[in-house]
Amino acid sequence: MVGEPFTPDEQLAVCIAHQVNDGEVVAQGLATPLVAAGYILARLTHAPNLRFASAIGQGVCQDWAPLGVASIESLWLGKAIFHTTFVQAAADVLPCLKAKEFFRPAQVDAAGNFNNIAFGTDYHRPRMRLPGTGGIPDVTTYSDEIYLYVPRHSRVTFVKTLDFVSGLGHSEKRIRGKGVNCLVTDLGQFDWANGRMRLVTYHRGVTVERIQAKTGFDLEIAPDVHETPPPTSEELHLLREIIDPLGVRLLETLGGQARRDHLRAVLEAETPTGKR
Amino acid sequence: MPLPELLSLSDAAQLVKSGDTLGLGGLMMYRRPVAFVKALLQRPNRPTDLTLLCFTAGFESDLLVGAGMVKRVRSCYFGLEAFGLAPMFTEAANAGQISICEETEASLALGFRATMGGVGFMPGFAWLGTDLLRLRPDVKTIQDPYTGETLVAFPALHCDVAVIHAVKADRYGNAILNNNLGVDLELSMIAGTVIVTAEEVVEKITEEVHIPGVRVTAVVHAPGGAAPTSCYPLYPIRGFEVLRYIDACNRHDFVGYLDSFLVSGVI
Structure with a gap:
């Protein structure tokens, strides 16, 4: 089966959408349109009861609007049903709700610790x-719902030794929470089933060898490693025509x-x- | 508190002294007090050695860093969101020319709460296991007296002057923002001097407000005062102005940009 052609940002958004379950609260960070695209895609397909906790407006949305740059507030403010200040959001709401969140690390190590x-x-x-x-050194210390995404998989990001640890992964220093669940890149999907980053699926047209070559440490490979299911035509239609017709998500890839x-x-x- | 004074931008800008901690309201590229920053930059005797306290710092703060007025930054994010890195902050930080007090959402949130509650710290679970405690040797851990668990004691925050841009304000200092509140209410509670700049100033607001005027020192009429950042629902981000800024900085022409910015009415 060949299927419809698609681009890495589309595969990434679809993988993010597939990590989201109906009824969850998902947190939308700052300047992460790819994640927003994935969340909204989930909302429009298998997760109609998704609620978005947004950094912009520090609110909760049940409804959604197409992505934008200059007018992004019309989505996260115009559609929100509840607001707090950022002090309340960071001190109370996030530690209490432990919303699912996708972070974009600048560096990640094999244990899923990361640096931003x-x-x-x-340091000086x-x-x-x-x-x-942002809130990475906060929520990664206690949340069970931490996910990562890397729009451009390379040895610059996947390193043996981090320059700084600002996001806590599967570290012996962890007291609460469980560390990163899953990581999505433009090449494949990874988990930490054994506490080390493990390749689970590779995207269409990508080889395991290429992923290893672009990773600065030895990857574990899942025994049943296989191709990532490609985006369906319905998913591509929703992303391209309905959720993000301006292509804001491409700013991340x-x-x-x-x-x-x-x-x-x-x-x-x-x-x-x-x-203008 | 007496009624706040109605001041011009240039008179309000005189309230900032060298060495002050200056808290700038708004968030990311939204409702930042840009007109006030412009008035600071237009002062013949610009204040120096400022500590910037921003939940997130952006365009407005980058101008102050580029002009050499900032000694230290306390923020959990300094950048231009979809527009990328804040060029002058990045350059100064890479060259070691600016001191960074590494903050996160929790350290700022709990620091505000400590100051508002009149105590030296608020405990939290954030940071444990990360390098943040190493990067902030002034922050200590404590033992929970009930459970024995180790927690981080996030210190109270200090702010000399806070500047908040509002959609509407009144003679009493009451202000309506929008629902992108950031930490503006808390800034207004902890700062010694609170300046509200507003798109519109009326005699008396009768609706519910986001900032009660009880701690407001001065009200300034500043239409278009957030541009090129947004003031929802009145105007969106002026993206092309932000690109003009980034392009100028990439050409190493911050000074040229600033000259043109200071004489322009951006909106």
Whole structure:
């Protein structure tokens, strides 16, 4: 079976959607449109009773709206049924609800610990300072519902030794919670069945060898490793035409000039000509 | 508290002193007090050695960092969301020219709560097992006196001046934001001086408000005062202005951008 052609962002969004169960509360972080696309896809297919806890607006939504950049508040504010301040969200709501959340690590090790602070071990003069960790060092210490995604699988991200640990994985230092459940990349899906990162499925057109070559530590391979089920035509239709017609999710898989050009195109599509 | 003063942006900007901790309201690219930041940058005697306290820091804070006015940053995120890294913060941090007080959502949230409750700390489970305690040697752990469990004692936060941009404010300092509240209410509770800038200032608001005026020092009429960040539902993010900023910084022309920004009415 060949099926309809699809792109890595579409496979990623579909894999994220498949990790979501009906009736759950899922947390939407900041600047993670691929995750939003996956959640909404789940909501429109197998999880009609999904509730979104959103960082933007610190609220809970039952309904959804298509993705945007300049006008994203019309989704997370316009559709929310409940709001708190971020102090209440971080101090009470998140520790209490333990919502399912997908984080995007800058570095991950084989145990599923991860880093979003900086590249380079000198904290005061890093090779590249990153924006910061948001609530990662908070919820990863106690939640059972931690998931990761990496839009571009490479040895830059998958490393033997982290420069900093800001997200707690399957570490001997863990007191509560259980560490990362699953990780999705543009090449495959992984779990931590034995406490080490393990390849479970590879996406269409990708080999196990290629995934290992792009990973900076020895991967465990599940005995029944197999191809990831590709997106169905219904899923592709929902993503492309209904959930994200502007292609906001691509901002997570593109880099450099291609990303800048795409961002400009999204803004142009969102903004009336006279208001640029 | 007496009634807040109705001030111009430039008079309100004089309330910030060198060395102050400046709390900037809003979140990410939403409802940031950009017009106030612009007024700070227009002061002939710009304040220096500021500590920025932001739940998340963005465009508004990057301007202050680029202008060399910031000594230290306390935030759990410093970036431009969909637009990527905050260029001047990233450059300063990589060069070791700015001090970062590593914060997370929990450390800020519990720090606000400690200050509001009049105690030195609030305990939490966050950070345990990560490197955060190593990066913040000032933060200590304590033993839960009931269970014996080790917890982190997140210290109370201090803020000299907080600036919050509102959709509407009144003569009494009461303010309506939108439902993207961030930590604006808590900032207004802990800061010594609270400045509300607003799209519209009326004599008296009769609806329910997000910020009660009881601790507000000054009210400033600043239409378009969040642009190029958004002020929902009045206007969205001015994305092309943010791109213009990033392009200028990538050309190493922050100064050129700032010159044009300070004379422009962005909205």
